[in-house]
Amino acid sequence: MNIIHTDTLNQIQKNDAMVLQEICKNHDHISLTLPIEEDCIYYLLYDEGNLLSVLCAFITENMDYECSGFTHPLHRRKGHFKRLLNEFLEKAEESDLIFPVDESCVGTVSTLKAMDASFWYQEHIMELPLTQSIKINQLKNGFSFETLSLSIASSPEETPIQCVFLLDGNQVGSCYLDSLENGAYLYGFEIDEAYRNRGLGSACLSLFLDTYFAHPNARRFKKLFLQVSGLNKPAISLYQKAGFQILESLSYYVY
Template identity: 65%
Template sequence: MNIIRTNSPTQTQKHDLYLLQDTCRNHDSISLTFPMEEDCIYYLLYGEEVLLSAISAFFTENQDYECSAFTAPVHRRKGYFVRLLKELLKETGETDLIFPVDETCPDTLAAIKAIEASFWYQEHIMELPPSQLFKTSHSKDRRYSDKLSLTIATSPEETPVQCVFLLEGSTVGSCFLDFLDHGTYFYGFEIAEPLRNQGLGTACLSLFLDTYFAHPNAKRFKKLFLQVSGLNEPALALYKKAGFQITETLSYYVY
């Protein structure tokens, strides 16, 4: 067995990481991936030039390390993940390690239980289903429907696209759109703090959806999806009210 530590995987190592990742994704029916970012730490465990297990970590703005780990299905429950984790801990010290986990995978849950990581919170991926995509009108709030407008703050060439909400000409909120191959990612939706809890979020989201799906190329946008924390109950309720449905849930564990 050979353990390699690197911040810059070679092309061969990247190929091995992708192969390991895709093998695990197909076996476990999950969507998690390795982050391929420049500031990532990687520990790779090889056996006879075959990548058996790998763990990656990157330092976040929350002053912790977010980690991803994969072990080839036929080589699980042999202690490989724990060996890599011990090597990583020598470098990260007392800093918290955060593991995003798809709880539909029993092997992952067993590994998390074995290291006695603590549950923190959940993140949900929500998607507007086909039955909701091309509604011509969403619920309106009469207090705002005639006073609210939406404008694009970025140039046509820029990505992501920033949408700004105006109430009688004054900025009251914004959101961002990132057009990806598999759909449009809606994120950063925010209402100015003094104006929250007054129905303005619902009105702005309604206006956005009407504007988005009225676009001539709307049918080419594919799905519209977003990510929301399970701790943010008002946002979760708002998106459900607008027709979004949870399609995937990640649980975050702290070690």
């Protein structure tokens, strides 16, 4: 068996990783994918030209490593992923390793618990078909919806797009939008602290949906996705009122 460590997958390695990913996704009924386009570190375990296991990791803004990987269903419980992990630990040194997992994948959860990885928190992936939006005509504390505006810092043809929300000309919030293969990804949606608890979250989200997705260049996006912490109940409630539904729940473990 041969372990390959690389910062850049060649085309053959990328194809092998994608094939292994699809085999595991179909077997385990999960939607997790390898972040191939990220600045990742890769460890691949080959046996006679067949990719049996892969581990990839990228460094987060907190200087931790977020890790993901797959092992062929026919070659599990043989220590293959552990071998890759041990190789990576020599590079990671004292950094924490973060593993996002689908709780329905019992084997992965069992492996992490056997490694003494600790549960950190849960996060939900939510989706919204782009035929839905919410309507807010009046904000709390006397603010009128008509005084709220949206400024797009880049053209809809470019991604990621930064959006800034203005109330009476003052910035009250912002969000970002990036493109995915099967939709668009909303992230960084935030209302400035001084303007919270006035109903601006609902109003800004409504304005964003009505403004951006009415643009012809945005109609190629069939769905809008976002991720939200399971601990952030107000945000989950806001998104659900806008029509978002929980598509998948991920649990994060720290090793």
